[in-house]
Amino acid sequence: MASDVAWWERHTGTKVLLSAHDAHVGYEPVDPADYPKMQGAFLRDSLGPAYVSVGLTFDRGSFNATGPDGKVRRFTVGPAGTGTNERTLDRVRYRDYVLDLRTAGSPAPDWLNGARPTRSIGTDYPDGPYDIALAPSHDILIHLHRVAAARLRDR
Template identity: 65%
Template sequence: MCCAARAIRDRSCGRSSRSPTASGTTANTADGGDGTYRRFTVGPAAPGSNEHTLDRVRHRDYLLDQRTAAPAARNWLATARPTLSIGTVYPELSKFDIPLLPSHDVLIHLHRVTAAGLLPE
């Protein structure tokens, strides 16, 4: 485990499921301009990505208040790395180099998530 993952682990709290950007995530998204929802599963997180390192933390689910993170974790969190963003046009416009520290106050990592469904009309 790298020192950043260890520092995050030491500051994280959580029980023992995957972030909306982590591998194995199943989601629904509108595809193209037709508004049709499509279901897809995201593959494994790429080595060197934010998701890859966050998946290596000891806890499966955790919350990290980045404002109070240890210095080693803050240094890692301040560096831009490839990050998968699942939005309404996935997979287009879905990969960005993002530093997590200035982007978010709190990081919530869920090891496993599933697609949301539409509410009945």
């Protein structure tokens, strides 16, 4: 996937927006045994600083995912647990915000470089949490207090 994105950028000369699960677009693997290097790390190698990884966290809400039964449905989670990245991020005075992890002022970098439990919600749920250090994983972080699932169409 990364080589296709890099090819497109080089051959068109235009910016490319890649939308994928945080673990795919990030730099650090959440599951190194199965995925030793992530798409984001390959893109950073190919594109250098032109590649910017944006991660997303949230405190609570609903989302659509494939459950253990193989069916896509809505899941709802309550507030993030104690000791998680999401719980601390949600205690910031802003409910929803964007944080440039590359330029965050002191003492944030010390905290952002520490790995702690973080939700990893992709196609399948439940999955994780995984111990993730936010700053080494992404360049920018969007934190939302509450998320709402898209309405699924009947097939």
